[in-house]
Amino acid sequence: MVxxxxxxxxxxxxxxxxxxxxAVEDAPGRASLRLGLLVHxxxxxxxxxxxxLMIASFAMQAVALHFGRLTQVQPILTTELLFLVLxxxxxxxxxxxxxxxxxxxAVAGGLAGFLVFAAPRGGDVVPTSSxxxxxxxxxxxxxxxxxxxxxxxxxxxRAALFGTASAIGFAFTASLTKVVSTYAAHDWASIVRHWxxxxxxxxxxxxxxxxxxxxxxxxxxxxxxxxxMVDPLASILIGVSLFGDQLRTRGxxxxxEAISLLVLFSGALVLCRSPLVxxxxxxxxxxxxxxLRWRSLHGGGESPRxxxxxxxxx
Numbered sequence: 001m002v003x004x005x006x007x008x009x010x011x012x013x014x015x016x017x018x019x020x021x022x023a024v025e026d027a028p029g030r031a032s033l034r035l036g037l038l039v040h041x042x043x044x045x046x047x048x049x050x051x052x053l054m055i056a057s058f059a060m061q062a063v064a065l066h067f068g069r070l071t072q073v074q075p076i077l078t079t080e081l082l083f084l085v086l087x088x089x090x091x092x093x094x095x096x097x098x099x100x101x102x103x104x105x106a107v108a109g110g111l112a113g114f115l116v117f118a119a120p121r122g123g124d125v126v127p128t129s130s131x132x133x134x135x136x137x138x139x140x141x142x143x144x145x146x147x148x149x150x151x152x153x154x155x156x157x158r159a160a161l162f163g164t165a166s167a168i169g170f171a172f173t174a175s176l177t178k179v180v181s182t183y184a185a186h187d188w189a190s191i192v193r194h195w196x197x198x199x200x201x202x203x204x205x206x207x208x209x210x211x212x213x214x215x216x217x218x219x220x221x222x223x224x225x226x227x228x229m230v231d232p233l234a235s236i237l238i239g240v241s242l243f244g245d246q247l248r249t250r251g252x253x254x255x256x257e258a259i260s261l262l263v264l265f266s267g268a269l270v271l272c273r274s275p276l277v278x279x280x281x282x283x284x285x286x287x288x289x290x291x292l293r294w295r296s297l298h299g300g301g302e303s304p305r306x307x308x309x310x311x312x313x314x
Contacts, residue, residue, distance in 0.1 A: 001064075001067060002064050002067050002068035002072060002073065003072075003076060005060045005061070005063050005064035006060070006061065006064045006068070006072070006073045006076035006077060007076060007079060008057075008060045009057040009058075009060040009061040009064065009077060010057075010076060010077050010078075010079040010080040010082075010083055011080075011083045012053045012054070012056050012057035012060065013053075013054075013057050013077065013080040013083075014080045014081075014083035014084040014087055015050065015053050015083075015087065016050040016051075016053045016054045016057065017050075017080065017084060017215075017220075017224065018050075018084065018087065018088075019047060019049050019050030019053070054208075058177075058204075061073065061077075061174070061177065062177050062180075062181045063181065065174060065177055065178040065181055066178065066181035066182060066185060068123075069120050069121075069122070069123035069239055069243070069245050070123065070174060070175060070178065070235045070236070070238060070239030070243060070245060071118065071120040071123070071235070071236050071239040071240070071245040071247060072115070072120050073174070073235075074171065074174060074231060074232045074235030074236070074239075075111060075114060075115070075232040075235075075236070075264070076111065076115075077228070077231065077232065078107060078111060078228045078229070078232055078264060078268055079107065079108070079111065080228055081103070081107060081224070081228055081268050081271040081272065082104050082107055082108065082271075084224075084271070085100050085103070085104060085271055085274070099270060099274050100271065100274055102267070102270060103267045103268070103269075103270035103271035103274065104267070104271070105267070106263050106264065106266055106267025106268075106270065107264055107267035107268055107271065108267075109260075109263060109264075109267075110260045110261065110262070110263035110264025110265070110266075110267060111260075111264050112260075113256065113257075113259070113260030113263065113264075114257055114260040114261055114264060117248065117253055117256040117257045117260055118247040118248055118253070118257045119247070119248050120239075120245055120246070120247055121245075121246050122243075122244050122245050122246040123239060123243045123244060123245040123246075124243070124244065125242075125243050125244030127179075127242045127243065131241075131242055132242070135172070135175070135238060135241060135242050136172065136199075139168050139169070139171070139172040139234070139238075142165075142168050143164075143165040143166075143168045143169055143210075144165075146161045146162070146164040146165035146168070147161070147162065147165045147210070149161050150162045150165070150213075150217070154218070155217060155218030155219065155222075156218050156219055156221075156222045157218075157222075158217040158218050159214050159215075159217040159218030159219060159220075159222035159223040159226075160214075160218075160222040160223065160225070160226045161226075162210055162211075162213045162214035162217050162223065163211070163214040163222065163223040163224070163225070163226035163227045163230070164226045164230050165210050165214075166207050166208075166210035166211040166213075166214055166227060167226055167227050167228075167229075167230035167231040167234065168230060168231075168234050169203055169204075169206060169207030169210060170204075170207045170211075170227075170231050171230075171231050171232075171234035171235040171238055172203055172234075172238065173200060173203045173204045173207055174231075174235055174238075175235075175238050175239075175242060175243070176196050176199055176200040176203060177200060178243070179194075179196045180194070180196050180197050180200050183196075183197075211223075211227065214226075214227065220272070221272040221273045222272075224272050225268060225269050225272035225273075228268050228272075229265050229268055229269075233261075
């Protein structure tokens with residue numbers, strides 16, 4: 001059940017990425033790191049649809065984390081890219097080529113290899129206040145450095161660094177979600193008495209804000225790649241250090257896990273740089289999206305337009 005729920009969350013995340021990217025990409029350049037970016041997004045129906053899917057994804061992820069481990073659930077969320085490619089190919093009429101199939105096989109194979117070789121277990125340690133503080137400061141410091149570095153540089157660098165900060169925030173949010181879901185399983189009313197609930201709301205909202213800036217700052221290849229790669233890495237570190245998740249690392253298991261993660265992330269990077277993914281443009285209106293889907297379903301009209309890599313910002 002843990003794997004099914006995590007895959008469901010990844011599918012919802014793929015749809016969310018498409019809808020929210022479309023909503024914020026045409027926002028004014030001066031909107032970065034301003035509430036005006038969210039105001040602009042809230043006026044777009046497509047963003048609200050993405051937000052509803054994000055809530056559904058969070059619910060599935062929360063249940064998965066309650067029954068599973070950070071080191072299990074978070075790496076599975078990288079399959080979001082697989083679903084993103086399949087959605088663009090099946091619902092929007094784009095052709096899936098060898099690059100996409102290669103990346104898909106690498107992501108699926110690398111993920112399966114990591115879960116088999118690592119065989120995550122444990123994860124039932126109850127963190128102390130001092131441990132929460134240490135991990136929280138580490139995550140907050142890393143995210144802050146990423147944001148500061150993102151204030152200057154190319155569009156690719158800005159999107160990647162905002163994505164990194166957002167991914168770290170989402171990883172820490174996932175750790176809070178695991179704890180709050182445990183409280184909720186015993187007594188829903190009790191969650192208001194625990195600080196983790198309020199930290200979850202604040203950290204989740206700020207991570208979402210950083211994600212919108214990542215989508216707006218530059219190419220989706222940059223923002224999406226860091227979002228899907230940094231999150232599982234940060235989650236593995238948090239799971240091991242905070243909850244006592246145990247991975248098999250003795251002998252050949254450690255190198256096999258590292259190779260699996262390398263294959264997984266290589267495949268994710270290939271998919272992020274695919275013209276299929278990079279061609280998703282936020283300048284398209286909701287009506288344009290619907291008409292594009294209509295043409296793909298009925299085989300008529302013009303073929304969907306893929307923006308050349310140079311025009312997509314990198």
